[in-house]
Amino acid sequence: MPIYFFWGEDEYRLTKAIAALQEKVVDPIWADFNEDIISGEETEAVAEGLYQALTPPFGGGGRLVRVEKTTLGQRCSDALFSELERTLPKLPDTSHLLFTSEKKPDGRLKSTKLLKQYAKFQEFALIPPWKTEQLLEQAATAAAEKGVSLTNAAQEQLVAAVGNDTRLLYQELEKLSLYSAGKEGALDESAIAQLVTANAHNSLQLAKAIRDANTNHGLQLLADLLNRNEPALKIVAVLVGQFRTWFLVKLMLEKGETDKQAIAQSADINNPKRVYFLRQDVQAVSLQQLLNAFPILLNLEADLKRGEDAVNTLQTKIVQLCRIFQRNSQ
Template sequence: MPIYIYWGEDDYAIERAVVTLRDRILDPLWTSFNYTSFPPEQSDAAIAALNQVMTPAFGAGGRLVWLMNTTLCQNCPENVLAELGRTLQVIPENSFLLLTSRNKPDERLKSTKLFKQLATEFREFPLIPPWKTELLVQAVNQAAQTVGVRLTPQSAAVLAEAVGNDTRLLYNEIEKLRLYAIEQNRPIEVDTITRLVRNTNQNSLQLAAAIRVGDTGKALTILADLINAAEPELRIVATLVGQFRTWLWVKLMVESGERNPGAIAQAAEVANPKRIYFLQQEVQSISLRQLISCLPLLLELEVSLKQGRAELSILQTKVIELCQVCRRN
């Protein structure tokens, strides 16, 4: 069935996938006739899109109908569900229906079940958690291969640290590197990454590291850099929670007598057991009690932000409290 469902928080990755699909389906000379997008603000978008996708394509190429940021997989009215049931299985072979959404489809809905049954592609575009460094490096290498940039393993790691899980920034920086190295026939080294890639904005993992050692001044400076770089507050907290949770599990397993890196990695949900050695070094100077005490503070911070309290002041307050906890003997 010519139906595509793209969803997830990585807006830029979805945009790239949509462009790829559009270029594959449409003939450039007939795009204005065969390409229609329906914004979520349009009240009858779903019904109008289904009617449009049933129209045969004009001229060469196919027809693409895009329901942008739709909620059909979260909340589908009965009349729309009935229309989906009548239409989806009889879409012309050369017409394609695309649905995109930031929100996860509700697996319990009849509309979601119908789309999963009939869709050619039902694909998630998640943001990589900032603390999953192996996946971030992998994403950097994939993007570099796509754009045609050669990186050394060290430069890929530095670039991953600089851009985090911001896919749009990643491709912008790699495109910059491609233009710089267009006449060079060798991989881009770390010093080039350092000079060219914007890394003035500290990342949330560096904030977690500063908190872990109780360096209040550095932690507040990194926090200010993150806020100035428009890093979402809840994303900062999510990174802190993930990192402190990982440290807690590693410390708990080590103090319980576990020495097998594979077992520790499995308990801490760390993909690469080789990373356990470095995590063990990081938690040597902090006690299990301190790590346990940090988690309620992080939970309070998350709840406060979701309740709409002043972001900067509550973040600064909790960062100071976390540093005080980690600095205790």
């Protein structure tokens, strides 16, 4: 009775996992008879899924029943729970029952606890855009899968262009794979600039604009982010994370530390090779300037949480932050 619960907002990776399961379970010749896709938004979706999963497959291969966008991880009636309790142990080994949801199942629900006794749970969460280290690791893994060799600078530029959009990451790597065919050596940032379109501005670019005291560019980046419905608090989280990393790197350099491993450990950087680029990022700014940014960022977060107008508040604070990093303030 193979049962699965796939959840998360990374639609691309989730879709790939479903396709892999489908290829493993369903004989293509008998797919029309042995694959059922049920909308989880329907009232009787779970009950119908259980009923279909009890049905033996027709012909070769197994049966795959998919209950998509299920709400089972958020609510479950007593009647449905009783049905789950009765049916799950009886599902045949030839039937595979898959629940999918964007939302994380509520571990407090008795239905979730019951499912965990029988089902394999797999998370497909998007990496938050402010977790640069994880995004770089994801890009490196994906590049290896596609057989694309990238320099560290090229990886950073690729992540800056695609953000946490996994589908876009693989699309761009497919393009880079075709470009690099027959070429020796790793692709550098010039290849990324030539081939990869920065489809959307991200909050890391906004952090760099502030560091460079480029007020006009920073305000334009902010407008682009808000036009794409980027949550204001998420923008702030990215800024805080980036300035914290810069501050810790600069602090270690000011102390005279030269060992990349030690700097990386102090600044919570998983890949010590990134220290080289971070040193360049903070070369033209002072430790005091970076330190002065934090009260403004904390006030910005507090104002937003109090319900202040997001656009006006963000614009005002970005102007204040840019003033800190003007050359004549050093």
